[in-house]
Amino acid sequence: MSEVNSNTAGQEQELSELLQIRRDKLETLRQEGRDPFTQTRFARSAWSAQIKEDYEGFEGKTVSVAGRIMSKRGMGKVIFCHIKDDRGQIQLYVRSDAVSEQDFKDFRRFDIGDIIGVSGYVFKTKTEEISVHVEKLTLLAKSLRPLPEKFHGMTSTELKYRQRYVDLIVSDESRRNFEIRSKFVSFVRRFLEERGYMEVETPVLNTISGGATARPFITHHNTLDIDMYLRIATELNLKRLIVGGIERVYELGRIFRNEGMDTKHNPEFTTVELYEAYADFNVMMDLFEELLSRAAMEILGTYTVTWQGQEINLAPGFKRMTMAEAVREALGVDFMAIDSDREAVQAAKALGVDMEKVEPTWGHALYECFDQKVEETLIQPTFITMHPVDVSPLAKRSPQDPRLTERFELFICASEMGNAFSELNDPIDQKQRFQKQVDLRNSGDEEAAMMDEDYINALEYGMPPTGGLGIGIDRCVMLLTGCSSIRDVILFPTMKPLD
16 A cells, blocks of 8 residues: 555544444533533633723623634643634633532543533633633533544635635634625625615526526526526616616626636625616716725725735725727737728737637727737726627717727726726617527527517616626635635535535
8 A cells, every 4th residue: 555545544543433432422521411412502601802902891701602622631620622603713611619520520531623612711821811710511512523633634725615614713814704704795885875875686497598698507497388598697687777767777696607716716606796777887987996995995004905915095086097098008909990891800810819719800809909919917906897888788889989998897806896888878789799699609609698589668768877796705815814725715606515
């Protein structure tokens, strides 16, 4: 047997022995009529952080605290341990002459990972550590598996995604990431509601896949006996509500796209989409910039964050440039001076841009130059505006150049953070663009949009000029936490089953 296999077998045997020891301890408790799993509640009077932050107010007072044993060491008739609750850790000081003989005996047998509740008075040890001098204790749940540190450590990145519950127990960093996520989501809701936006919920299951260009998940509705699509965007339903007179509307929720998985993409992810009547993409640009800047300052206390190895400045005043300007600045080709599709495609190919999988048009040539060559250079917050109409089927054309749309994307560290339009409200133009998407779909493009006749019908009733914005919540949380993988900011990322 190789040394590696020998070590693995040894670890498995050690784990098996530890599991059996813990089960034996549980069985002993049950035989003694003290099954910990029969406990229904524990009346906690204080959290660890409260006691530490207000020691003078708690000193000498009796408290009841509860949590998971994270460390334990014995010194004769005295045992020290740390328990971890929802808000931090605190030391427990257990003396044999301060608790019952049975309690002290039990405490010696407790394992790291066990969940206990204790009562006692608050004091400081000789080393000045704020502690609880235990007078009574109760085992509330027996941990039948050792925590990673006690075995071989949570060294597997994949394991922490599969067993997030263990990751959260042992990693304060992971806990911090998800606290920041929660604060950011709360901030987004508060930020929009301050501006008069109304939060709504729209269907996850739809008979048409629309609102974006993406490959959908398909399911089947048994009662109706029809195939349905998990939503790839909330856009079209939210704009129906703009037509209906809800002039500022948003939805924060899950989106599903049956596409690739990498450090920036998960098949299900969270977005917030918002729409404002009588606004355009410039209003959305100002709103997005303020939202990100204020979130950083409120949640982190600074405009400066470190992400992907780069120091990012989120202070207001993000750079703004058109897509054509970005291409000209980075690659030296001015697409605004090119008139024909043929010349544009030639210019793109001369730059080494792959045009094989897209239509040979001016718009696709401009976009592919940006996508393949320029996007990766955008580190500091940069709004890229005026996208080609070829890749923007739901955005309003520019009055200055019908080849372009009033659209922007925000890029930070070469990652798209959000997408916004001056929304197309011309039902005739919209139907023509839908039809072009249908033609692409019929030719084999599984990401192309479908015809949505009801949405066209809604536009025919009249939709006011409208600005719309979609923000990737997961990407923004990655930015604020400094995480390089989207899996680090999604509690339960999609994983392939081990079997």
